[in-house]
Amino acid sequence: MKIQFIHRKTKEIITETPPAEGLLKFLYDNPFGKTTVLPIAKRKFISEYYGKKMYKPSSTKKIEKFVKQLNIDMSESEKQISEFTSFNDFFYRKLKPSARPIESGFVSPGDGKLIAFENISDVHHFFVKGRKFILSEFLNDIDIANRYKDASLIILRLAPNDYHRFHFPYSGVPSEVTKIKGSYFSVSPHALASNFTKVFCENKREFCTLKTADKGAIIIAPVGATMVGSILETYTPNQEVNKGDEMGYFAFGGSTIVMLVAKNNLKIDADILENTKNNMETFVQMGEKIGI
Secondary structure, X not given: OOOEEEEOOOOOEEEOOOOXXXXXXXXXXXXXXXXXXXXXXXXXXXXXXXXXXXXXXXHXXXXXXXXXXXXXXXXXXOOOHHXXXXXXXXXXXXXXXXXXXXXXOEEOOOOEEEEEEOOHHHHHHHOXXXXXXXXXXXXXXXXXXXXXXXXXXXXEEEOOOOOOEEEOOOOEEEOOOEEEOOEOOOOOHHHHHHHHHHHHHHEOEEEEXXXXXXXXXXXXXXXXXXXXXXXEEOOOOOOOEOOOOEEEEEOOOOEEEEEEEOHHHOOEOHHHHHHHHOOOEEEEOOOOEEEO
């Protein structure tokens, strides 16, 4: 399985080679890996153990190699390599304000590969394997799920080399987060292709509702994954935020942001919808317009 995405600014088709790709293939594609090793790898204690290691001062030794291997642009970072106190300090680094201008319209909450569906039911055309995605399972709330059953669905996948802070896609008033305990499956396309529903409806996740003036109530749901030690919020609930304000960050690992918006309130950009229909993710950056 080739992992490819379209770089929105350059229009290039890029092949992604995630760290430990061989292990991911073994865990999610190999029958032995799926039945014997994956049940252990998805466990909370594995991710927490590795996450704690990434807070140790000795973990700074890993930074330079990681930067070179994944071609990370450190000129965007507020700190340089020598200034970080741990690998996680580097991993959820802040960027210079000029690195991510906030555009007009509805914007991406983070850097990553995006897919979008005007109708949530269309997700089954993209992820065809496994059991059906049920929104009430994802949100762990039947009443809220019923209110969003016909909403547009946007999924932003963050790879380990991406900027790992996430921001509000629109101005409004955010609620407190609802936390849902779960496992730690990878969010790599290897895992999603195998069973999209299992990854999203069984992983650790949380969501808040952003009440807006003209887009209704938007659900923003960060989802944890393998080796993500924590999802941490940095905003104050029930206080007004501006588009682009920081919402939180992920500790080490790949992660995902899921958003639900009433489809009558948002027109998702045509190129993103077209790429999704062609089974391609679109690379976007935080603050980049993805709809109006």
